[in-house]
Amino acid sequence: MNLKNRNNYIHFLALAFMITLASCSTTTNKSGAVEAVEDVKEEALEAKQQLKKEYTETIKALDQKITSLEGELNGATDDAKAELLVTLDKLKNQRKQKAEGVSEISEATLESWDDIKEESEEILITYQAKIDSLTLEAEELIN
Numbered sequence: 001m002n003l004k005n006r007n008n009y010i011h012f013l014a015l016a017f018m019i020t021l022a023s024c025s026t027t028t029n030k031s032g033a034v035e036a037v038e039d040v041k042e043e044a045l046e047a048k049q050q051l052k053k054e055y056t057e058t059i060k061a062l063d064q065k066i067t068s069l070e071g072e073l074n075g076a077t078d079d080a081k082a083e084l085l086v087t088l089d090k091l092k093n094q095r096k097q098k099a100e101g102v103s104e105i106s107e108a109t110l111e112s113w114d115d116i117k118e119e120s121e122e123i124l125i126t127y128q129a130k131i132d133s134l135t136l137e138a139e140e141l142i143n
Contacts, residue, residue, distance in 0.1 A: 044110055051120055055102045058124065062095045062131060069138050087138045094131055097123075 069088055073081055101120055108116040 041110060047117060048105060048108060051117060051124075052102055052105045054124060055098055055105065055120070058128065058131070059095060059098045059102070062091060062098065065131070065135055065138075066091050066095065072138075084138055087134050090134050091131065091138075094127055094134070098127060 066088060069084060069091070073084055076084055101123060104116060105120055
């Protein structure tokens with residue numbers, strides 16, 4: 001092998017090595033990016049499940065309050081019954097809205113998740129305050 005061919009061969013090997021090295025580096029960066037996207041998706045899914053769980057727990061508690069108040073109707077005076085029925089209707093409406101919230105959370109995509117999460121957290125706080133207020137109102141009617 002003459003000197004010129006040998007230098008060309010060395011340049012070719014160096015170029016091949018650099019291309020191989022560059023492709024390995026690109027693969028690592030791509031897999032790192034894919035991993036980061038997967039982490040974001042996983043965090044969003046966990047947050048979605050947690051919010052859905054909070055909504056579901058609130059619905060269960062609301063169902064118990066509604067059942068309890070319906071049981072109190074039998075011993076209530078006519079005036080108290082009328083007010084209790086109004087309060088029960090409001091509580092049932094709150095429950096319906098919570099159920100719709102669970103449905104909306106379940107159907108949320110990754111793209112729409114941030115907006116829905118923020119709205120749902122605010123709604124959860126607002127509804128909980130309304131439910132607590134209605135529950136206190138109903139307890140005052142009973143006592």
